[in-house]
Amino acid sequence: MAMRHDNFRGRKSREEYFALVESDPEHRYEYLDGLIYMMTGGSPDHAIIGNNIGRIVGNLLQGHRCIVYNSDLYVELSDEYRACPDVTVSRDPRDRGAKDAIRYPSLIVEVLSPSTEANDRGKKSLQYRNCPTIEEYLLVDSESPVIEVFRREKKGFWSLYTLRLDDEVILSNLGIHFPVAEVYQNTPFVDEE
DSSP: OEEEOTTOOSOOOHHHHHHHHHHOTTSEEEEETTEEEEEOOOOHHHHHHHHHHHHHHHHHTTTSSOEEEETTSEEEEETTEEEOOSEEEEOOGGGTTOSSEESOOSEEEEEEOTTTHHHHHTHHHHHHHHOTTOOEEEEEESSSSOEEEEEEOGGGOEEEEEEOTTSEEEETTTTEEEEHHHHTTTSTTSOOO
C-alpha cells in the first residue's frame, strides 16, 4: 500500500528523494514522476497473494535464467521512476548482482489495494508499457479474485486478458502457466477442503 508522504507535497528532485530514503531506512518510498509515496503495510490478503504469486512464479522458473524479486528490491525505469512492485522477474544479465534496484524487468506484478490502485493503473501502468524490457505485467486484485494480464504483442501493441478464479494465468513470454486459484490460496476467495 502507498501513502503520499505528508512532508513532501509537490514535486521533488531525485536528490531530495534519495536524501529521504537515506534518512529513513525503516520505510520504503516510491518516486513516481517527482512525487514521493511512502509504502505502508498491506492487508493480510494482500501479503498472502503477493507471497503466493512470488512462490508460484519462482518455482515454475526454477532452472531458468530468471530471478524473481519481491517488493524489497526497487525497479528503476528512469530518473523519475523508482517503485516497489510486489513481484518482479528479470532475465537480463545486467540486473544480476543489483544492490537495491533492477532496471531491466521482464515481468511486473502489482497486487492492488484501495490505496494503490489509482497509481498501479495510472502512472505505473504507463511506465510499464513504455519500458522496452517488460513483456507482461499483472494487476492482481486483493479484494476479489480477478487478475488482469497485460501482454506486449508484436509491433508494441498491448493485449489485456481479464481472468477469474477458474481460469489459467498464461505468461507466454516466460513460458509458464498456473491456475488463478493458486494465487488466491489461503484467502477467503478459495474454499479449502
